[in-house]
Amino acid sequence: MSGNGQVYEVFARKKRADRFEHVGAVSAPNEQLARVYAWQTYDEAKWFEMTVAPRDAFAAVNRPQAPFTLGGPGGRAPGADSR
Amino acid sequence: MGRFTDEELQRKVQEGFIVESEEDMTETYKRALITQLTVQGDTELISAPAYFMAARDAPSTNTMVSATAIIQDELGHANIAYRLLEDLGVDRHWLLYEREPAHFKHPYGFDQPLMNWAELVSANALYDRAGITLLGDVHRNTSYGPLKRGLVKVSLEENFHLRHGEVWIRRFAEAGGAAKEAVQRTLDWMFPMGVEWFGMPDDRKHHNAQLDFRLKGMTNDQLRRTWLKAVVPLCEELGYDLPAQYDPGTDEVELTYELPCQYDPEARRWLFNETITWKQVFQRWKARGPMNEQYVDSLRRSRFAVERLLAA
Numbered sequence: 028m029s030g031n032g033q034v035y036e037v038f039a040r041k042k043r044a045d046r047f048e049h050v051g052a053v054s055a056p057n058e059q060l061a062r063v064y065a066w067q068t069y070d071e072a073k074w075f076e077m078t079v080a081p082r083d084a085f086a087a088v089n090r091p092q093a094p095f096t097l098g099g100p101g102g103r104a105p106g107a108d109s110r
Numbered sequence: 111m112g113r114f115t116d117e118e119l120q121r122k123v124q125e126g127f128i129v130e131s132e133e134d135m136t137e138t139y140k141r142a143l144i145t146q147l148t149v150q151g152d153t154e155l156i157s158a159p160a161y162f163m164a165a166r167d168a169p170s171t172n173t174m175v176s177a178t179a180i181i182q183d184e185l186g187h188a189n190i191a192y193r194l195l196e197d198l199g200v201d202r203h204w205l206l207y208e209r210e211p212a213h214f215k216h217p218y219g220f221d222q223p224l225m226n227w228a229e230l231v232s233a234n235a236l237y238d239r240a241g242i243t244l245l246g247d248v249h250r251n252t253s254y255g256p257l258k259r260g261l262v263k264v265s266l267e268e269n270f271h272l273r274h275g276e277v278w279i280r281r282f283a284e285a286g287g288a289a290k291e292a293v294q295r296t297l298d299w300m301f302p303m304g305v306e307w308f309g310m311p312d313d314r315k316h317h318n319a320q321l322d323f324r325l326k327g328m329t330n331d332q333l334r335r336t337w338l339k340a341v342v343p344l345c346e347e348l349g350y351d352l353p354a355q356y357d358p359g360t361d362e363v364e365l366t367y368e369l370p371c372q373y374d375p376e377a378r379r380w381l382f383n384e385t386i387t388w389k390q391v392f393q394r395w396k397a398r399g400p401m402n403e404q405y406v407d408s409l410r411r412s413r414f415a416v417e418r419l420l421a422a
Contacts, residue, residue, distance in 0.1 A: 068190070
């Protein structure tokens with residue numbers, strides 16, 4: 028494990044009638060920690076409901092690639108040039 | 111990557127095109143975005159140990175809780191920037207734990223010690239105002255979709271930090287006496303730090319990829335001016351002295367000292383009479399300030415201390 032595990036997308040809504048909104052993503056070694064990181068990181072609202080899903084669980088419908096897949100699941104190889 | 115040339119992409123983003131994936135980018139776009147996100151993430155991250163150093167002087171449990179909430183927000187914002195960098199192929203572990211402290215890209219102002227409550231709330235009023243000025247502009251103008259969305263939470267919370275700072279420097283001003291003097295002494299060294307926060311003046315900056323690719327909307331000087339027009343009238347109203355003057359007639363702020371000038375970090379004093387070149391300022395920034403290593407180290411130490419405890 029790279030220490031970051033995999034990427035989980037975070038969805039939330041403020042109240043019952045609302046649509047779910049994509050509020051961000053977290054990297055976590057497992058689902059339990061992904062839930063904790065999501066709740067701690069995206070605490071800008073008093074969410075009625077929040078849920079996480081692994082990035083690689085999304086299936087594209089009308090485009091060649093699923094969303095959020097920039098650079099492949101979990102980003103690319105470590106140490107890539109960042110300068 | 112490679113769907114567009116630099117010129118094509120520049121034209122498209124100026125017309126409102128939003129970049130959503132790597133295939134929309136050019137190599138130049140990606141490099142400029144990585145630099146911008148690294149500065150953003152590092153600034154949020156290093157603000158945490160800086161604010162924590164001062165928060166230990168919080169005057170009560172309640173005020174300590176507010177300060178800690180701010181620190182937690184800042185760590186969340188750093189996490190958002192680094193998460194976006196991961197999607198661009200940058201390794202987060204390397205960003206956090208393997209870089210030389212001197213290679214972090216936060217402003218020089220966050221290499222300085224924050225000693226007490228007056229300094230913490232002054233930093234909230236000045237530095238978080240700088241953060242809102244910079245990130246508010248990015249939020250409104252960026253051509254990178256994931257960053258535009260990521261900044262919704264950041265903008266909300268930075269406003270809370272700013273209010274925290276402004277309410278408190280007002281309380282210190284109204285208290286007068288030694289309280290007001292404590293903020294005044296802080297502003298004496300912190301205000302010019304804020305002026306430098308926005309980087310080189312426009313006529314010194316040769317490359318402007320961030321503007322060409324619409325990663326931001328305003329130039330350094332325009333951003334600095336926006337910040338000055340928020341900070342200076344407020345401080346004047348509260349009775350603090352700054353080396354700057356607000357003219358309500360023209361709605362402009364003018365500095366009453368010559369930019370750029372030298373800073374003595376040991377004495378925590380600006381040498382306003384010692385005019386230097388921007389090249390020398392750039393060298394001072396690159397050499398980093400007195401707390402650089404300690405702040406970076408404190409973030410690493412706490413992480414590895416927990417790992418050692420669990421492994422024992």
